[in-house]
Amino acid sequence: ESRATPVDLENCEREPIHLLGAVQSFGFLLAFDSTQWTITRLSHNAAGWLGAGPLELIGRPIENVFTHDAIHLIRGQLQTAVFSNAVARSFAVPLLNDGPVFDIAVHVVDGSIVIECEPCMHEQGVSSGALVRAMISRLQQASELRTFYRVAAREMRGLTGFDRVMVYRFDHDGSGEVIAESARGGLESYLGLHYPASDIPRQARILYERNWLRIIPDISARPAAVEPGLIDGRPLDLSMSVLRSVSPIHIEYLQNMGVGASMSVSILRDGKLWGLFACHHYAPHNVPFERRTAAELFGQMFSLLMESRERDAESLYEARARKLHNQLVTVMASEATRFDSIVSHLDEIAELLSCDGIGVWTGGHATLQGMAPTQDQFAGLIGHLTRRNPGEVLAVHEIAAEHPPGREFADRAAGMLVVPLSRPARDFLVFFRKEVARSVNWAGDPSKQVSVGPLGSRLTPRKSFELWCETVRGQSIPWQPVDVRIAEGLRVSLLEVILRLSAITEVERK
Ligand code: BLA
Incomplete structure (x- = not known):
């Protein structure tokens, strides 16, 4: 099948990159x-x-x-x-x-x-253990997560000598973002840019989960065929091969970027591919196998440290929310009116989560703050939510996908985290997030024209970035499980407060 169907931009998810022979x-x-x-x-x-x-x-x-x-x-x-x-x-x-x-590398398949x-590229006095140990100790001095990523990119560049090293993190949908970068002076920056899932197709991502390091020392070198190509009709499975040849599509992509050599080292979280160190050189560049092994070890240690750092950051986010939440509930419980209390504390409620706007709908009245729909648009959205009648917190990163009029305000509010305040759902608190593509700017130099290969300009970072912008039009950054947990805690407390307040109101009325 692979031989019969030539690979193009449409079918490249099916290219059997481990069987190129x-x-x-x-x-x-x-x-x-x-x-x-x-x-x-x-x-x-x-x-x-x-x-x-x-x-x-x-x-x-x-x-x-x-x-x-x-x-x-x-x-x-x-x-x-x-x-x-x-x-x-x-x-x-x-x-x-x-x-x-x-x-030499040995495996069984x-x-x-x-x-x-x-051929061994002798390096005097290089011990991968000592190299990695020093790298890790510098990495651990980084206090903030952002710095941590940046130091990792710099360390990886120091170890391998590439012109540019990026930390590329995958999103839930296989697209990705350059979240840190270390580059030789004079190069345009890719920091903050996003790319669609197709730039590193699924089968490649799966392969990088098993095989942590991939190097292409010279993208213009001619590959050497493995002979015989087929034995009993089967090609040799090169999934775990160190030398595996490269998909022509990816070669063209690298050529279009002006890259002469490339390397990537996997970053895993909970056994799943979380990202890559993506390294570029603007000329051919090889790294001795022992040094590559150090790079791989650094990638593995980085993965573990990152996992625990991210978990810490998440706990901190949640602990902060819990503290604010408790303060809020204490204050609200001492106040006497039913929903006005929520409205008057909307600022503090918005602080609980990372959101760009917030709205509350109680007893037919809307209050909105920050990046949010207009009153009328909000009323329409509430109509939809009432029909949908969620029993619990509802996380949506593309409002228009379930409520088409949402398209009209997607530029302000593309995602929502809905907290129903009554049962059946009539009253709501809604956190909003803006469109993700709005928070990104292309940093590259548009006048810089690199000649492109036969498949055209699609295989360039600029076109890729534009494509990513199209695919995420109308979407926000997705809500994480931690956001849903915080909102769920808030829902339970608010219901309690509301119930208690309505009980007081009942008593007063009697
Ligand atoms: C592989 N694509 C890759 C790799 C990266 C990228 C990092 C890993 C291999 C390597 O280290 O070179 C993508 N590189 C990027 C991106 C940036 C970067 C996004 O520096 C951003 C700055 N590629 C395409 C399209 C297709 C495609 C449209 O852009 C298919 C239609 C295919 N990319 C493709 C394939 C591989 C790949 C098949 C696997 C290469 C292999 O391991 O054999």
Whole structure:
């Protein structure tokens, strides 16, 4: 199927990027049958290193190509590879009887042992442990989350020498945002820009969850085919390969950006891809395997630290809300009128959550503040909410999707967090958030024209950004579970206050 349908901009989510049948030529690949230890496949460029062509090498036992010591090492590594279901690696291995030493990566897939070798770029006195340790200690000095991300980008750039390192964070829908950046002077900034999900399609995101580091040292190098391409009709699965060749679409994207080399390191949260360190160089740029391994380790440690920092930030947000909430409830409980109390404390209520506006509807009256619909638009929205009759807090990041007239005020209020104040729902408190695309500005230089490849300008950051703006038109930043929890707590308290106040009113009336 992959061969029959050429990849274009419409179907690229289906491009089987792990089955492209080729590797990047900065190293070579051999696959062995795991019972016989004979060569079953090899990348075309292996011939140059091994001094024999593919036709001669297929079927040969491993003793014919590698040194005794190397084979011993590889057998040991295989244990690691099999039991931890990972890629084992060794540096500066004397693989061949004469010739250079290699850094090697070993993994197992579908009954094949895959060995990838790249010439070792010797670095004196580099210890990845010491490097990462120093990086982490500088990272931990960052007090604020923003600084934490920025320091991480800077550290990653220091380690790898790329011209630009970005921290790219995915949103709920697979689109993403550059949330931190460290770049050589004179480069335009991508900080704050968003890109649609299609720029890093789903199958690539899934792959990056399993394989933490991806490098493309020279985007214009010709890939080396793995031969034979098919065995029993099946190509070699290169998901865990270090050298896996690159989708032509992505190459064109990088070319259009003027990038010569690229690397990405995964950032995971709770086992899911949370983001990437995305690194660019404006010329070919390779990073020794051992240093890449340090980059990967840094990515893993960063992931853990980030997870706990984000959790802390979230608890802080919630604790602050709880404190404000308690103060509010105490004050309101001492006041005598039923809903006026909510109206007079609207400012404080709006402080509980990150929102851009707020509205309250009680007994047929509206009060609105900040970025919010007009009175009439709000009345229409309340009509919709009354029919919908939510029993609990309702989080919506695109009002117009369920209430089409919402399109008219999407520029002010695109998302809402609805707190019903009575049952059945007649009275409401509504938090609003503005349209997300409104909070972003393109920082790039529009006059800077890079020549574009055959698929046209779609594959440029500017067009990507525009596309993202279109896809999120009318949407706000989504409400997080923590926002819903805060609002739910507020609902329960307000209902209590309201009930108590109405009880007092009842008593007074008697
Ligand atoms: C992969 N796309 C990627 C990667 C990044 C981006 C970071 C990871 C691989 C790498 O490190 O180079 C996207 N890079 C960005 C973005 C910025 C950046 C958004 O610097 C912003 C500043 N790409 C497209 C479109 C398609 C596409 C439209 O833009 C398909 C229609 C495909 N991107 C694509 C594919 C991969 C990819 C297939 C996987 C490459 C691979 O690992 O083989």
